[in-house]
Amino acid sequence: MDGDMVQNNERVTIFDVAETAGVSISTVSRVMNGNYPVKQELRDRVNKAVAELGYMPDSVARGMKFKRRYAIGYVVSDITNRHFTIISKTIDDILGPLGYSLIVCSTDSNQEKEARAIKMLLSNRVDGLIINTSGKNDEYIASISKTLPVVLLHRRIASSEFSGDYIGSDNYQACAHLARHAFIMGHREIGIITSDQSISTFRERTIGFVETLAELGAPMLPSRIIATPYTEEGGYTAIGTLLESHPELSLVMIMNNATTIGAIQYIREHGIAVPESLSLLSFGEMLNANLMYFKPTYMTQKPLLVGKEVAAIMLDRLEDPTHAGREVVIEAQFEQGESVKDLS
Amino acid sequence: MDGDMVQNNERVTIFDVAETAGVSISTVSRVMNGNYPVKQELRDRVNKAVAELGYMPDSVARGMKFKRRYAIGYVVSDITNRHFTIISKTIDDILGPLGYSLIVCSTDSNQEKEARAIKMLLSNRVDGLIINTSGKNDEYIASISKTLPVVLLHRRIASSEFSGDYIGSDNYQACAHLARHAFIMGHREIGIITSDQSISTFRERTIGFVETLAELGAPMLPSRIIATPYTEEGGYTAIGTLLESHPELSLVMIMNNATTIGAIQYIREHGIAVPESLSLLSFGEMLNANLMYFKPTYMTQKPLLVGKEVAAIMLDRLEDPTHAGREVVIEAQFEQGESVKDLS
DNA sequence: CTGAAAGCGCTTACAG
DNA sequence: CTGAAAGCGCTTACAG
Numbered sequence: 001m002d003g004d005m006v007q008n009n010e011r012v013t014i015f016d017v018a019e020t021a022g023v024s025i026s027t028v029s030r031v032m033n034g035n036y037p038v039k040q041e042l043r044d045r046v047n048k049a050v051a052e053l054g055y056m057p058d059s060v061a062r063g064m065k066f067k068r069r070y071a072i073g074y075v076v077s078d079i080t081n082r083h084f085t086i087i088s089k090t091i092d093d094i095l096g097p098l099g100y101s102l103i104v105c106s107t108d109s110n111q112e113k114e115a116r117a118i119k120m121l122l123s124n125r126v127d128g129l130i131i132n133t134s135g136k137n138d139e140y141i142a143s144i145s146k147t148l149p150v151v152l153l154h155r156r157i158a159s160s161e162f163s164g165d166y167i168g169s170d171n172y173q174a175c176a177h178l179a180r181h182a183f184i185m186g187h188r189e190i191g192i193i194t195s196d197q198s199i200s201t202f203r204e205r206t207i208g209f210v211e212t213l214a215e216l217g218a219p220m221l222p223s224r225i226i227a228t229p230y231t232e233e234g235g236y237t238a239i240g241t242l243l244e245s246h247p248e249l250s251l252v253m254i255m256n257n258a259t260t261i262g263a264i265q266y267i268r269e270h271g272i273a274v275p276e277s278l279s280l281l282s283f284g285e286m287l288n289a290n291l292m293y294f295k296p297t298y299m300t301q302k303p304l305l306v307g308k309e310v311a312a313i314m315l316d317r318l319e320d321p322t323h324a325g326r327e328v329v330i331e332a333q334f335e336q337g338e339s340v341k342d343l344s
Numbered sequence: 345m346d347g348d349m350v351q352n353n354e355r356v357t358i359f360d361v362a363e364t365a366g367v368s369i370s371t372v373s374r375v376m377n378g379n380y381p382v383k384q385e386l387r388d389r390v391n392k393a394v395a396e397l398g399y400m401p402d403s404v405a406r407g408m409k410f411k412r413r414y415a416i417g418y419v420v421s422d423i424t425n426r427h428f429t430i431i432s433k434t435i436d437d438i439l440g441p442l443g444y445s446l447i448v449c450s451t452d453s454n455q456e457k458e459a460r461a462i463k464m465l466l467s468n469r470v471d472g473l474i475i476n477t478s479g480k481n482d483e484y485i486a487s488i489s490k491t492l493p494v495v496l497l498h499r500r501i502a503s504s505e506f507s508g509d510y511i512g513s514d515n516y517q518a519c520a521h522l523a524r525h526a527f528i529m530g531h532r533e534i535g536i537i538t539s540d541q542s543i544s545t546f547r548e549r550t551i552g553f554v555e556t557l558a559e560l561g562a563p564m565l566p567s568r569i570i571a572t573p574y575t576e577e578g579g580y581t582a583i584g585t586l587l588e589s590h591p592e593l594s595l596v597m598i599m600n601n602a603t604t605i606g607a608i609q610y611i612r613e614h615g616i617a618v619p620e621s622l623s624l625l626s627f628g629e630m631l632n633a634n635l636m637y638f639k640p641t642y643m644t645q646k647p648l649l650v651g652k653e654v655a656a657i658m659l660d661r662l663e664d665p666t667h668a669g670r671e672v673v674i675e676a677q678f679e680q681g682e683s684v685k686d687l688s
Numbered sequence: 689c690t691g692a693a694a695g696c697g698c699t700t701a702c703a704g
Numbered sequence: 705c706t707g708a709a710a711g712c713g714c715t716t717a718c719a720g
Contacts, residue, residue, distance in 0.1 A: 011469075011697095013697055013698085014697065014698065015697080023706080023707090024706070024707045025697090025698080025699095025707090026699080026700080026707055026708080027705090027706065027707075029698070029699060029700085030699090030700095030706085035700095036700090036705085036706095037705060038705070038706085039706085042705085056467050057467060057697085057698075058467060058469055058696095058697050058698065059464075059467040060404055060408065060468060060469050060698090061696075061697035061698040061699090061712090062697080062698055062699075063404060063698090064404065064697080064698070064711090064712040064714095065698055065699050065700085065712055066698095066699080066712085067355075067712070071447075078433075079429060079432060079436070080426070080429045080430055080433050082424070082426070085423060085424045088423060089422075089423050089424050089450050092423070092449065093450070096461070099464075101447045101449070101465070102447065102448060102449075103415070103445045103447050104436070104446055104448050105436065105445070105446075106433050106436055116440075119400065120403075120443075120445060121445070123400050123401060123402060123403040124403055124404060124415075124445060125355075125402055125404050147355075261632060265634065268635065287631055288605060288631065288632070288636075291605070291608055291609070291612065291636050291637060292632075292635050292636060292637065293635060293636065293637045355713095357712090357713055358713065358714065359713080367691090368690070368692075369691090369713090369715095370690070370692080370715080370716080371689090371690065373714070373716085374689095374715090374716095379715095379716095380690095380716090381689060382689070382690085383689060383690085386690085401713085401714075402712095404713080405713035405714040406713080406714055406715075407714090408695090408697070408698095408712095408713080408714070408715095409695080409715050409716085410696085410714095410715085411696070689720105691718105692718095692720105693716105693717095693718085694716095694717090694718100695714100695715090695716100696715095697712105698711100698712085699711090699712095700710095700711095701709095701710090702707105702708095702710100703708090
């Protein structure tokens with residue numbers, strides 16, 4: 001209530017500080033940034049006013065001058081997916097201390113949602129974009145990559161115009177590895193549950209698995225490969241369909257972690273014993289795999305490593321936007337479980 | 345290369361549009377916002393220029409005028425935790441279409457990290473803050489709440505100065521329920537693994553459990569209650585300590601989901617049979633509980649519901665910042681598993 | 689209906 | 705060393 005206590009609701013700006021310190025806003029700015037010499041006395045007065053008023057520079061306004069928002073957009077299909085979540089935390093841990101903030105968007109792999117999210121981020125003038133794309137906005141993303149740092153996460157886009165970076169797992173080799181494992185364990189009646197083949201990861205995984213089996217002399221029957229949405233529901237439905245139409249299968253390979261979870265749900269509910277009556281192989285993070293009722297055998301993607309690489313590459317490109325496009329492929333890791341029966 | 349194709353690297357601004365349309369920037373702004381009458385002809389010319397140049401208004405610059413950033417800060421202990429992840433997705437789904445973006449920060453429940461994150465968000469002039477606080481910046485958060493919409497998520501702060509909203513689960517009742525369950529099943533030798541009692545949730549949960557047992561005539565021995573960091577490692581270590589010093593325990597109640605996971609890890613590794621030789625009860629989301637090697641009995645927090653409420657309350661307060669503080673308590677849900685042996 | 693001008697909160701070349 | 709001024713990209717009251 002005192003006349004002194006000018007603690008009104010309005011945000012305190014550089015003008016307020018200048019006024020109570022009895023200096024110009026230029027001087028306030030200079031002591032805040034410490035990039036110009038300012039006489040000790042004025043410096044003291046400014047600091048005192050800053051403390052008194054609780055002044056905090058508006059980094060948005062700063063950004064206007066610098067044309068830098070110090071913000072990165074993180075666009076993924078599902079921010080609920082543990083893989084992406086670990087990556088975002090890693091990025092935040094690295095970029096946060098450097099002053100960047102992360103704006104996250106979930107697209108559900110939906111074209112419009114993705115386009116809307118990207119537009120929102122662009123109009124927010126983020127400094128860079130990290131995208132796990134739906135694969136349905138390729139041209140748009142390619143065009144953006146010409147003027148803004150873009151790092152593709154896992155999924156490539158089909159456009160020669162793209163001029164950003166890519167980081168992902170070695171899907172082909174990972175699934176080739178699993179195919180060899182299945183073969184060596186004696187499996188020949190093999191089914192695959194995969195997803196949208198317009199998405200590069202699924203394409204690479206499926207091809208890696210199928211080609212390897214063919215090379216080993218055990219070509220897959222096309223009818224045993226089915227595609228389903230990469231969700232738990234998708235997996236639940238798909239495995240039912242697959243097993244009904246192909247009761248002869250001894251092993252099923254599933255190309256996505258959420259899909260696998262759904263499939264296991266089905267398997268448990270239907271009392272199908274793993275690996276006794278059915279063997280299972282899958283790709284992707286399995287949360288708390290060691291607490292499951294059977295230990296799955298799968299390839300995992302090392303999200304921590306991916307996150308670190310993404311942050312490093314983004315930082316690199318932020319510093320030099322003209323940098324040539326890079327491809328970083330991270331080897332996946334084989335997790336030996338007990339979900340594959342030895343038939344050999 | 346054509347003189348026409350002015351597709352340079354610079355961002356296209358309202359000035360560029362005005363120039364190529366041959367109108368003033370005021371007119372461009374008016375047709376972009378559609379909030380003032382503009383003659384059809386000019387309107388057409390502007391739209392044409394916009395399309396041609398691929399113009400997209402800078403919402404940061406707009407925000408400067410409106411003093412609105414259309415951004416919400418989401419500060420949680422761990423953005424990797426599925427509970428918070430589902431909440432963030434729900435919020436994003438609701439607030440996103442309304443034009444808001446979500447800036448997420450992970451604090452690891454560390455005081456400095458939390459303070460730094462909040463400062464960053466403030467200087468980014470977010471329109472509101474959703475905080476799952478570490479409980480170590482109470483005064484600071486309380487002071488912020490006076491000038492900015494703040495919604496506390498789960499954890500309260502100990503300051504009468506706080507003037508935002510709170511939303512959380514009914515921790516006391518939830519744990520009272522579990523205590524009754526333990527009692528009815530005949531358990532009397534009960535241990536508790538809890539965490540930092542300066543955090544409101546842990547306090548409420550522990551008290552709810554302990555008081556209820558006392559009311560039932562089975563007061564807990566203080567030595568059987570131990571506190572540990574709410575992480576998997578914390579749970580792993582704690583249960584080892586607890587069981588070694590108290591081999592007589594028939595049931596252990598764990599107050600946090602990550603802690604529980606760690607504890608189960610230990611239990612499985614040490615070949616302790618659940619519920620045959622030890623019964624388990626816990627609080628919080630259990631991801632894929634139905635795929636675990638035993639079905640845990642626990643209380644879950646309905647993150648979807650929490651997320652919706654948080655978004656609604658935030659929206660409310662955004663519209664009316666002077667709104668009186670609210671408390672929304674969401675009932676937790678009992679998930680009956682098979683981790684408690686019937687001794688009765 | 690339309691444009692020139694002020695202003696949102698900053699920074700920094702420019703001129704002392 | 706310091707201040708007045710221009711400018712970052714917008715919006716909107718003001719004056720036609």
